[in-house]
Amino acid sequence: MSRRRIHDSYEDLYGGDRGYKKRRRGGSESNDLEDRLESLVLKVGENTTSTIESNLEGLASVLDGNIQNFKKKVLKLLVECAVNMPEKCTIYSTLVGLLNAKNYNFGGEALGETDDGQLQILRSTFDLWSADQQMLTVLIDKMLKTQIIECSSVANWIFSKEMIPEFTKLYIWEILSLTINKMSRHVDRLTRELNEAREKLRTTAAITNSSDDSDAETEKVEAKPRQSTTTFGGQGVPMDVDDNVTEEMVERMEEKLEMAQADQKNLFLIVFQRFIMILSEHLVKCDTDDRPFDTYWYKYTVGRLQQVFLAHHEQVQKYSSTLEGLLFTQDLDIHILEVFHQFLALRS
Incomplete structure (x- = not known):
């Protein structure tokens, strides 16, 4: 699919009106745009004749064009999608990576700049996937690779009081090991x-x-x-x-x-x-x-x-x-x- 067709596939985001940007935007139009952004993010990779790469590239361009007005909405939506739809975790982590390339440290902002924000996401992820230790490990690995969470936050979470019952379980030490290894590979590469x-x-x-x-x-x-x-x-x-x-x-x-x-x-x-x-x-x-x-x-x-x-x-x-x-x-x-x-x- 050509780059032109990629962007045409998202033309409905502006209601097919090329003069949309020139119109005065009221509150209802802003909400409508938010809803369309949410719909595009939720349905990315579904029911499409184009490749997933083309879909992600097109969606990243659309989100990047609206990132200044809807950054908080996009950040919250991507985090919720990655946590609640693990079968599409690879898709959303790739999307965050594309946005991170266009907007420096976008991935870091996805969980907030504070350690508390990153710890809260780790706690929420654990609450949802504590019964599936392998999926939990994969999700944390993906979030580290896309710079959504930092290695230090993972270490603090592992040794936190709420994780005491899990402390002697093997998957916890697998997560700690991959966290340290990720940091070491980063330093070695630089x-x-x-x-x-x-x-x-x-x-x-x-x-x-x-x-x-x-x-x-x-x-x-x-x-x-x-x-x-x-x-x-x-x-x-x-x-x-x-x-x-x-x-x-x-x-x-x-x-x-x-x-x-x-x-x-x-x-x-x-x-x-x-x-x-x-x-x-x-x-x-x-x-x-x-x-x-x-x-x-x-x-x-x-x-x-x-x-x-x-x-x-x-x-x-x-x-x-x-x-x-x-x-x-x-x-x-x-x-x-x-x-x-x-x-x-x-x-x-």
């Missing part, structure tokens, strides 16, 4: 892109300097596209110098990586702080009640703490000094502190 950009910048500078050495070399370079070969992973990879990587671009990428690393460090601080809090509460309560602390729950929780250290040791190691200075201090209970010391001993 690091790789920055290194490649720096290499391109160095290669460009080297060729520019060498081309200035003689007029003959300059003429040779101008006669054909400049190509260079750099090394990635031990293999020579042709690199087009005309990619125009600038110092300003590299600086922006460095800032983006620093922000991602700060988010990663914050995620680990949240996770380990919550472990310390629940284990410390357990130890204090057992000491007050004069009963053994070495229960099944205690062993399970310590085992999960050790698992986080070992499964993500490369990432945790980068922030070990921060963890030692802020969380795993000498005044911490020896039973908890011992887990951290064991991790350091393995990495030494």
Whole structure:
């Protein structure tokens, strides 16, 4: 289907009237437009002869054109659709991704900028799908990928009081693991892109300097596209110098990586702080009640703490000094502190 036909399929949004935008919009017309937007979102992908990709592209264009006037309505509608119609979760998460590309951080706004807003969505999702742990895991994974929720919010939700009955269930730790892995992949990708950009910048500078050495070399370079070969992973990879990587671009990428690393460090601080809090509460309560602390729950929780250290040791190691200075201090209970010391001993 052509791009023109995609937009024509949504022409009824304006009642088929090309002069619609020029007319004075009253309250009833505004409500009518809201209803039509809602209808389009709810029915996307249904009863259509075009591809789902074309449908989503067309709908994204329509929503983008009305995003300023109906942002709250669109945000609320997309979240409700994703939560209440999980069979179309992939469709709605893709739609949020398309809108996020057109409107920076639209996905983040879908759950609000505050942690409370994101936690509320996680609670609502759990209330609806607590009986289907696999679907719950998929939904949270999709919301993370489309930047609807942040990794830190998922960590806070997992260790919240309302999730205590679920704490020892396997799916909870699967969600925590995919959350940490998602953040790690994000940091790794930004690091790789920055290194490649720096290499391109160095290669460009080297060729520019060498081309200035003689007029003959300059003429040779101008006669054909400049190509260079750099090394990635031990293999020579042709690199087009005309990619125009600038110092300003590299600086922006460095800032983006620093922000991602700060988010990663914050995620680990949240996770380990919550472990310390629940284990410390357990130890204090057992000491007050004069009963053994070495229960099944205690062993399970310590085992999960050790698992986080070992499964993500490369990432945790980068922030070990921060963890030692802020969380795993000498005044911490020896039973908890011992887990951290064991991790350091393995990495030494």
